[in-house]
Every structure is written in structure tokens, then in C-alpha cells.
Amino acid sequence: MSEAVSARFRRWLKDPTVVLTIRATVAATLAYAVALQLSAEPAPLTAPLTALLVVQVTLYSTLTTSIRRVNSVVVGVVIAIGFSSVMGLSWWSLGLIILASLTIGQFVRVDEFVNEVAISAMLVLGVTRLATQAWDRVLETLIGAVVGLLFNLVFAPPVWxxxxxxxxxxxxxxxxxxxxxxxxxxxxxxxxxxxxxxxxxxxxxxxxxxxxxxxxxxxxxxxxxxxxxxxxxxxxxxxxxxxxxxxxxxxxxxxxxxxxxxxxxxxxxxxxxxxxxxxxxxxxxxxxxxxxxxxxxxxxxxxxxxxxxxxxxxxxxxxxxxxxxxxxxxxxxxxxxxxxxxxxxxxxxxxxxxxxxxxxxxxxxxxxxxxxxxxxxxxxxxxxFTGLGRIRGLVRGEGWRRRKEA
Known part of the structure; x- marks a missing residue:
């Protein structure tokens, strides 16, 4: 009976949903603890939220999700700062910033985090200390993304x-x-x-x-x-x-x-x-x-x-x-x-x-x-790799030198 229970427990630990749940919980808790030390916010919940989203089952998806997540938050903050300099918070400005955020989000390739651009812009637009609050949100997002990525690097996810x-x-x-x-x-x-x-x-x-x-x-x-x-x-x-x-x-x-x-x-x-x-x-x-x-x-x-x-x-x-x-x-x-x-x-x-x-x-x-x-x-x-080699050559000025020599 004990062998059957232990076998069932091992299968349970190998389940991707269980693995993701445990890893995301630990990473989000660590991100919140780090954000408490580095952020001026009394409750920096953006950091654990970001860690929760970026700690996926695999290292590759964690890295790509982290980049898209940080990109979406930064774009939303920049949009909010730009709007706040010319208008205040009202029903029409809120609708306008949501429209702009969702539209711009389609062009910055954040994929499933398009809504996050609008969410970040709305949250930042509604605070009183705009600049401080805005960049605190960016800082918390970066903390959550870095903690989630480092967590997967140190505790490598299983190969499925x-x-x-x-x-x-x-x-x-x-x-x-x-x-x-x-x-x-x-x-x-x-x-x-x-x-x-x-x-x-x-x-x-x-x-x-x-x-x-x-x-x-x-x-x-x-x-x-x-x-x-x-x-x-x-x-x-x-x-x-x-x-x-x-x-x-x-x-x-x-x-x-x-x-x-x-x-x-x-x-x-x-x-x-x-x-x-x-x-x-x-x-x-x-x-x-x-x-x-x-x-x-x-x-x-x-x-x-x-x-x-x-x-x-x-x-x-x-x-x-x-x-x-x-x-x-x-x-x-x-x-x-x-x-x-x-x-x-x-x-x-x-x-x-x-x-x-x-x-x-x-x-x-x-x-x-x-x-x-x-x-x-x-x-x-x-x-x-050929394309990357051409880009490196252009950065080093090799293409310009070849044209000049010709």
C-alpha cells in the first residue's frame, strides 16, 4: 500500500501543473521580499505579480515572457507620463489612454501582455505622485522579472x-x-x-x-x-x-x-x-x-x-x-x-x-x-547565424570599409 502511495506521490510531483504551482509560489514570495527592500512602495505587489507571470514551466518561456512583460509595463508607464503632461484624469482621458495603450501594444510585440500596457498606464495615471509611482512600478516589474528568471536559472525547471x-x-x-x-x-x-x-x-x-x-x-x-x-x-x-x-x-x-x-x-x-x-x-x-x-x-x-x-x-x-x-x-x-x-x-x-x-x-x-x-x-x-554575422559586420563598420575601399 505504501509503495502505491509513494508511486502516486512521485507522479503527482512530475505533473507540470503541480511543478508550476510550487515554483511560482516560491518565486513570487521571494520577489515580494526583495521588492520590500528596494522599492519605496509600502506594498510592492507588482513584483510578485510579475514573478508569478514570468515563472513558466520552462526556462525558455520564462525568458521570453519576462521580456514581453517588462516591455509592456515600460510602454504603459511612458504612455501615462506623456498623457499626464497634457491632460488630467477624466472619463474621456481614461478612454483615450486605454485606446492608445491597446493600439500601441499591438505594435510593440508584447503578445498576451497587450492588456498589461493599458493596465500600467491606468494605474500610473491615477496616482498623485506620478513620476515616483511610475518608475516604482517599473522597478517592481524589473525585480519580479529578474527574480523569476534567476529562480529558473538556479533551480532549473525539469525537462518534459x-x-x-x-x-x-x-x-x-x-x-x-x-x-x-x-x-x-x-x-x-x-x-x-x-x-x-x-x-x-x-x-x-x-x-x-x-x-x-x-x-x-x-x-x-x-x-x-x-x-x-x-x-x-x-x-x-x-x-x-x-x-x-x-x-x-x-x-x-x-x-x-x-x-x-x-x-x-x-x-x-x-x-x-x-x-x-x-x-x-x-x-x-x-x-x-x-x-x-x-x-x-x-x-x-x-x-x-x-x-x-x-x-x-x-x-x-x-x-x-x-x-x-x-x-x-x-x-x-x-x-x-x-x-x-x-x-x-x-x-x-x-x-x-x-x-x-x-x-x-x-x-x-x-x-x-x-x-x-x-x-x-x-x-x-x-x-x-549568417544574418547575425552581417549585423555584427555592420556594427563594426566592415561594410562601410569595403565600400570605401572599392
């Missing part, structure tokens, strides 16, 4: 690769379970309603993909600017391309479920969805396809080389078994179509959709896709 990997594997298992349920209902007199229910389940996997994408974005951010990760780019691309492949497979499964639903609609009353021998062969094929999906997800989320070799071996075995089953099903469906050509398009689409899944899971296809993404990322990095 394992969490993203677990979500990818869970998505593959959901797809596998759906394929198994579809396979179990291929024989017999499957009603249209049941086939349509499987189609609805396939469509519901879209939400699971969105959840996995959110977890993966969080993992990608945790790898950026992280000194503990030496191959962050490769890890990001492996997970991202793996999710892209699973997303394509889920779409194909949805099309497969739609083809079976249409097949159930077009059969005659009392007719089986598929002959028993074809149903058994197709059930075996879908079972291997589901196993290949899970093996593929394990392969792309495995960090240890020995475990990766084992996962690759399992995936190869599942794909080989699926290809052999696919050939048997193709021969059976061909005979079926020759005897009953009425629904030959739907029978052919079943094989075409399974072929698409097997092609996406193929190891050569996977390696080629990963290499393409690595090349694309390398080109992007090279262009970025």
Missing part, C-alpha cells in the same frame, strides 16, 4: 521530454485499441450504428492529438536554452516527426472507419460485413498494424540506445507480419470483388488505407523524413 513521450505512447495505444475494436466487429452482422460509433471514436482522437501536441510543445521549450541538454535539436525533431507520423496514421484510421461504415450501409439485409475468412485475416492484419503503432511510438520516445534497438526490432517484426497478412487479405479481397463487384471501391480502399499506415511506419521512410527535418533545421540555423 519523458512526459511528452508518455503522451505519444498513450496516443498510439488509443489508436491500437480502436483498431482492435474495429477488428473484432468485422465478422457477423455488424449494425451500421456500431460501425458509426467506431467512426465517432476515430474522430475523437483528434482531441488526443491536440493534447499530445501541447505536451510536446512544452517539452520542446524545456529543451531550449537548457544547459543539461546537449542534443536538444535532435530530441525535438525525433519527437515532433514521430507525432506527425502518428497524426497521419490517426487520420487514415478515421478514413478506414468511414469506409467500413459505408460498407455496412451498402450491404443487403442479413448480409455479413465481410466473409468469415476475410474478417479473420483482416482482424489479424489490424492487430499487427496496432502493434506496429505502439512499437513505433516506443521507438521515437526511447532515449537509451539498447532499448531503441529492442523497439526497432519489435517494430520490424510487426511490420513484417503486417505485410504478410496484407498480402493474404489482398488475395481474399480480390476473389471477393470478382464474385461480388458491387462494393469493389470500398474493399480496395481498405487495403489502400492500411498501405498508407504501413508506409508511414516504415523505418526507411522514418529515417528519410528525420534527415530532411535535420537538413531543414541546419539550413535555418545557418541562415540565422
Amino acid at each position: 521530454v519523458d512526459t511528452a513521450g508518455e503522451s505519444i505512447e498513450d496516443l498510439a495505444r488509443q489508436a491500437r485499441h480502436l483498431l482492435l475494436r474495429i477488428a473484432e466487429e468485422l465478422g457477423g452482422h455488424t449494425p451500421v450504428e456500431r460501425a458509426a460509433a467506431r467512426l465517432h471514436e476515430a474522430r475523437a482522437l483528434d482531441q488526443a492529438i491536440a493534447d499530445v501536441d501541447g505536451a510536446l510543445r512544452q517539452a520542446e521549450d524545456s529543451l531550449r536554452l537548457n544547459p543539461r541538454i546537449s542534443e536538444g535539436l535532435l530530441s525535438r525533431l525525433v519527437l515532433r516527426t514521430g507525432l506527425d507520423t502518428l497524426e497521419i496514421c490517426v487520420v487514415v484510421i478515421r478514413v478506414l472507419a468511414r469506409s467500413l461504415t459505408d460498407l455496412a450501409k451498402h450491404r443487403e439485409e442479413g448480409e455479413e460485413l465481410l466473409p468469415s475468412d476475410v474478417a479473420l485475416a483482416l482482424e489479424e492484419l489490424l492487430t499487427h498494424v496496432g502493434g506496429a503503432l505502439v512499437s513505433f511510438s516506443v521507438l521515437v520516445t526511447t532515449q537509451v540506445s539498447r532499448n531503441a534497438e529492442e523497439a526497432e526490432g519489435r517494430l520490424t517484426a510487426e511490420l513484417s507480419a503486417a505485410l504478410a497478412s496484407r498480402e493474404r487479405v489482398a488475395q481474399m479481397l480480390l476473389l471477393r470483388v470478382q464474385a461480388h463487384p458491387k462494393a469493389w471501391q470500398l474493399h480496395g480502399s481498405l487495403l489502400a488505407e492500411i498501405d498508407r499506415i504501413l508506409d508511414e511506419l516504415d523505418l526507411e521512410h522514418r529515417s528519410r523524413r528525420l534527415m530532411e527535418e535535420l537538413d531543414r533545421a541546419s539550413v535555418a540555423n545557418r541562415e540565422r
